[in-house]
Amino acid sequence: MSLRSAVDEARTSYVARNPKSLECFRRAEESLPGGGTRSSIFIHPFPLFISKGEGTSLLDVDGHEYLDFVSDFTSGIYGKTNKVLRDAIVTALDNGIQLGAHTPFESRLASLIRHRFPSMELLRFANSGTEANLLAITTALKFTGRTKVMVFEGGYHGSLLSHFEVKKDQLVEAELVEEDRKNEVNVLTVPFDYLVAPYNDLAATKSLIQANATSIGAIIIEPMLGAGGCIPGDATFLRGLRQLATDVGAVFILDEVQTARLGFGGRQKTLGITPDLCTIGKFFGGGFAFGAFGGKLEIMQMFDSRRPGAVSHGGTFNNSPCTMVAGATALEQILTEPALEALNSIGDDMRDSINAAFKSLSAPYIVTGLGSINQLHCTLPGKLKTAGLDLVFFRLLERGYWIAQRGLISLNFAMSQSDVDGFVTAVIKVVREMQDLVMD
Numbered sequence: 089m090s091l092r093s094a095v096d097e098a099r100t101s102y103v104a105r106n107p108k109s110l111e112c113f114r115r116a117e118e119s120l121p122g123g124g125t126r127s128s129i130f131i132h133p134f135p136l137f138i139s140k141g142e143g144t145s146l147l148d149v150d151g152h153e154y155l156d157f158v159s160d161f162t163s164g165i166y167g168k169t170n171k172v173l174r175d176a177i178v179t180a181l182d183n184g185i186q187l188g189a190h191t192p193f194e195s196r197l198a199s200l201i202r203h204r205f206p207s208m209e210l211l212r213f214a215n216s217g218t219e220a221n222l223l224a225i226t227t228a229l230k231f232t233g234r235t236k237v238m239v240f241e242g243g244y245h246g247s248l249l250s251h252f253e254v255k256k257d258q259l260v261e262a263e264l265v266e267e268d269r270k271n272e273v274n275v276l277t278v279p280f281d282y283l284v285a286p287y288n289d290l291a292a293t294k295s296l297i298q299a300n301a302t303s304i305g306a307i308i309i310e311p312m313l314g315a316g317g318c319i320p321g322d323a324t325f326l327r328g329l330r331q332l333a334t335d336v337g338a339v340f341i342l343d344e345v346q347t348a349r350l351g352f353g354g355r356q357k358t359l360g361i362t363p364d365l366c367t368i369g370k371f372f373g374g375g376f377a378f379g380a381f382g383g384k385l386e387i388m389q390m391f392d393s394r395r396p397g398a399v400s401h402g403g404t405f406n407n408s409p410c411t412m413v414a415g416a417t418a419l420e421q422i423l424t425e426p427a428l429e430a431l432n433s434i435g436d437d438m439r440d441s442i443n444a445a446f447k448s449l450s451a452p453y454i455v456t457g458l459g460s461i462n463q464l465h466c467t468l469p470g471k472l473k474t475a476g477l478d479l480v481f482f483r484l485l486e487r488g489y490w491i492a493q494r495g496l497i498s499l500n501f502a503m504s505q506s507d508v509d510g511f512v513t514a515v516i517k518v519v520r521e522m523q524d525l526v527m528d
């Protein structure tokens with residue numbers, strides 16, 4: 089059988105197994121374009137509708153249970169249910185859902201974040217990673233009085249700062265670059281004056297920076313491309329970029345919205361890099377909508393309302409009490425240094441085990457990433473890449489494992505080592521079973 093026929097078969101079986109999800113989808117598409125409100129979680133041909141989550145399990149409306157290896161695209165690090173968070177949130181709710189005033193809760197969270205990220209001498213809260221990045225970039229342009237924003241191929245800084253086109257096959261190795269599903273669709277991008285540089289290519293980036301030395305106000309980068317395929321930034325590249333930003337007087341922004349969970353002080357601590365501004369989001373809101381940007385005192389103090397000419401920064405839910413309390417509780421009690429180290433080490437071992445098996449099978453797959461954030465890539469040429477990923481995705485679902493259709497594999501604290509071991513066995517089994525297929 090050919091790969092494409094196997095994918096068709098797996099998809100047909102998926103449709104047959106999920107009539108209630110299809111019914112929900114039909115109802116949803118009456119009000120929501122494509123039946124949803126978040127493109128990244130769409131599944132072709134229709135998504136599963138989840139009715140409940142517990143621990144690391146998801147239960148769909150047709151009664152199937154899945155072990156969740158997406159973990160809400162890294163933000164769901166706590167699992168679906170967490171008693172510590174729940175109790176803190178209930179107490180916060182009892183003290184007033186919305187207060188519309190300064191509270192002690194926001195300074196508690198801010199201080200915990202500063203402790204982890206000394207680069208954030210002062211910080212401000214927002215409601216998403218997207219918003220934090222928009223604020224950081226706009227702040228950098230205002231601070232420098234310049235117009236250009238350097239971003240990187242394959243970069244993702246949020247729904248409005250999305251997937252800057254990959255022009256070169258050089259992110260890791262030529263055959264690794266995804267013919268990314270995302271690149272086949274249009275993205276919405278705020279029309280800043282962008283310079284798009286190649287990720288992990290210091291020489292080419294340096295030329296571009298030098299050619300625009302007096303107009304670049306902001307350089308924003310993920311220390312590991314997240315949505316762009318879990319491609320780690322090379323240490324020499326990232327350190328060199330930090331220096332180049334200083335040389336030309338641009339504000340260097342590290343987007344740690346995903347990578348902040350790779351260590352107690354994020355990837356910046358591991359690499360010994362101090363950005364001028366840093367953005368975080370996702371899990372630091374303890375399960376609620378969250379974003380924050382912060383950095384050098386001389387930049388961030390422009391938001392100090394006592395100063396003449398202070399910059400106004402509003403946001404109704406910036407200091408929502410539930411978010412502030414949930415975030416602080418998570419930082420104090422759950423996202424501890426040993427807990428993060430343990431989770432990331434499980435992720436490193438998982439990636440190594442899967443890659444060793446792929447290698448011994450000469451399978452056209454590889455997992456890239458760092459710690460607990462990883463991505464399965466298919467290395468077949470052209471459109472077969474997508475078919476290769478789809479087949480693994482559908483066959484894992486049949487076995488009760490949920491990964492992102494684009495290949496993201498992200499761990500969470502509710503998982504046990506035996507959950508991860510079972511997942512590794514399932515991935516290897518699925519790929520081994522594909523060995524008889526004709527790759528066409």
Ligand SMILES: Cc1ncc(COP(=O)(O)O)c(C=O)c1O
Pocket residue numbers: 161215216217218219221244245246247310314315343344345346369370378379
């Ligand atoms: C690196 C990075 N930056 C920013 C964002 C945007 O965060 P949000 O979805 O909270 O807007 C994401 C989301 O996946 C991300 O991965």
